[in-house]
Amino acid sequence: QVQLVESGGGLVQAGGSLRLSCAGSGRTFSSSVMGWFRQAPGKEREFVASISRGATRTYYSDSVKGRFTISRDNAKNTVYLQMNSLKPEDTAVYSCAAKGPLSTDITDLSGYEYWGRGTQVTVSS
Numbered sequence: 001q002v003q004l005v006e007s008g009g010g011l012v013q014a015g016g017s018l019r020l021s022c023a024g025s026g027r028t029f030s031s032s033v034m035g036w037f038r039q040a041p042g043k044e045r046e047f048v049a050s051i052s053r054g055a056t057r058t059y060y061s062d063s064v065k066g067r068f069t070i071s072r073d074n075a076k077n078t079v080y081l082q083m084n085s086l087k088p089e090d091t092a093v094y095s096c097a098a099k100g101p102l103s104t105d106i107t108d109l110s111g112y113e114y115w116g117r118g119t120q121v122t123v124s125s
Contacts, residue, residue, distance in 0.1 A: 052106050
């Protein structure tokens with residue numbers, strides 16, 4: 001079992017930056033592929049980024065590639081999402097998620113078993 005709590009959201013102007021954090025609890029955190037997803041009002045949830053268990057591999061959606069960076073610190077049971085050059089279309093609730101220990105493919109968007117409640121990111125124009 002993994003419990004996830006996001007923080008770091010807020011209101012920022014276009015072109016600005018935010019750093020989201022996702023604190024996990026439970027002994028399986030370091031053995032889980034972690035991902036960030038977002039959901040804007042009236043839209044379906046969208047994949048943003050994922051990172052392998054040992055932080056050696058990352059994967060991004062085309063919409064954030066080159067602007068967002070996912071990282072993790074397994075000693076702190078925390079995964080991060082550094083968001084730069086933010087755009088109004090990045091406005092959404094951002095949630096982190098953890099895969100089960102048997103699901104290791106960071107490009108496979110299925111298999112996420114544990115989810116946080118999310119943190120709101122609002123980018124003004």
